[in-house]
Amino acid sequence: xxxILKYDGEMKMASAGKVxxxxxxxNFTKIEATLQRVFQIRFPYYxxxxxxxxxxxxxxxxxxxxxxxxxxxxxYKCEICGDEVIAYNSCHNRSCPLxxxxxxxxxxxxxxxxxxxxxxxxxxxxxxxxxxxxLLSNKTKIINLFFEKVKKILQNKTKNLIGGIxxxxxxxxxxxxxxxxxxxxxxxxxxxxxxxxxxxxxxREFNRKKLMIELKESFLNGLKFLHKKGKxxxxxxxxxxxxxxxIEDLKRKEFDVYIVEKYKNMGEAVxxxxxxxxxxxxxxxxxxxxxxxxxxxxxxxxxxxxxxxxVMELAIDExxxxxxxxxxxxxxKLIRYYGLFSTSKKKELELSKKLLEEKEVKLESKEVLKGxxxxxxxxxxxxxxxxxxxxxxxxIEPVKKVSKERQREEWVQLPLKNDERISCAFG
Numbered sequence: 001x002x003x004i005l006k007y008d009g010e011m012k013m014a015s016a017g018k019v020x021x022x023x024x025x026x027n028f029t030k031i032e033a034t035l036q037r038v039f040q041i042r043f044p045y046y047x048x049x050x051x052x053x054x055x056x057x058x059x060x061x062x063x064x065x066x067x068x069x070x071x072x073x074x075x076y077k078c079e080i081c082g083d084e085v086i087a088y089n090s091c092h093n094r095s096c097p098l099x100x101x102x103x104x105x106x107x108x109x110x111x112x113x114x115x116x117x118x119x120x121x122x123x124x125x126x127x128x129x130x131x132x133x134x135l136l137s138n139k140t141k142i143i144n145l146f147f148e149k150v151k152k153i154l155q156n157k158t159k160n161l162i163g164g165i166x167x168x169x170x171x172x173x174x175x176x177x178x179x180x181x182x183x184x185x186x187x188x189x190x191x192x193x194x195x196x197x198x199x200x201x202x203x204r205e206f207n208r209k210k211l212m213i214e215l216k217e218s219f220l221n222g223l224k225f226l227h228k229k230g231k232x233x234x235x236x237x238x239x240x241x242x243x244x245x246x247i248e249d250l251k252r253k254e255f256d257v258y259i260v261e262k263y264k265n266m267g268e269a270v271x272x273x274x275x276x277x278x279x280x281x282x283x284x285x286x287x288x289x290x291x292x293x294x295x296x297x298x299x300x301x302x303x304x305x306x307x308x309x310x311v312m313e314l315a316i317d318e319x320x321x322x323x324x325x326x327x328x329x330x331x332x333k334l335i336r337y338y339g340l341f342s343t344s345k346k347k348e349l350e351l352s353k354k355l356l357e358e359k360e361v362k363l364e365s366k367e368v369l370k371g372x373x374x375x376x377x378x379x380x381x382x383x384x385x386x387x388x389x390x391x392x393x394x395x396i397e398p399v400k401k402v403s404k405e406r407q408r409e410e411w412v413q414l415p416l417k418n419d420e421r422i423s424c425a426f427g
Contacts, residue, residue, distance in 0.1 A: 157186075165338040
């Protein structure tokens, strides 16, 4: 028996009997609720039904193989009791929620070192949902356009000054729907052109209504330019005439801008918020509550009810569809640094610290050294019985490529809980 499924106008067939037999092998009452397990259970069949970009398939395969024998690893041995454990390698992909805790901590430490003891403003720029169709067809171009226009808007507010801006792109809403927006951390001040004086910028320079008008005008002009030059791929069922009319219609839509109310230690708090999304993908494993053969249940915070945590249950294919929307294109930069935060302005950054009467901070400050030491400790593997560090005794080579059917069988046989597998020492 074959099951015929329809998705975005494309008809594909999958073996219903085979799907049922494989799913019966899994005890869903005991299975761990992680994104990796959702992929392992369903993605091989999802891939055979729906059309998916090769880059996305490559990323998902890395996540499915993370910390399994497929990637190889190392054998560790306790010198006292002789116990041995195997630590499998991590995939190190930025969209994997399983192996990016340590890289996130390292990123946060590095950015905290560059913070200045001055005032900041946190601004969020949002695109209307009507732009989503262009984003789906031109992901890299639209994201780059968004970054470029927001950067110019913010830099114009600090004319004749060398300021500092960090901008991070977020594609997901709280329920994993497509919701493109940029979070910006902006220094309220900068060095003058002679680099001899620090000047403040008043918060009133960032007027919300003016920012909304500037975002709409600059973004739509950029969109028109891309289309005129033939660099914009038309969305489905839209010809050139329809695209021109649609861009004109976008002038009536709201390009929202939100200026976060000022609070203490804003710079550090915003960086901590950025660190949650800099690596690890669109949803953390902590948010996934339950996985069954047909549904995924996860929690989200509802902004309309002051961040109240709620639970949503989606069909497993709908959940996968939403997650795959947020896998970035290869080499796409989702966080960018300008002015004093860029690597080319290290001298200006140190000068700014002196002008702001901070103690001169060396690259290896006490706090950074302490943080790096803690990270090194997390990378070590300790014996559960003796509590001492285990020694690496043998390298385990990655398993050679096998058929998808064989790979599927191996995933079904994996331990149901993560704590039954030794985590990789590198994430």
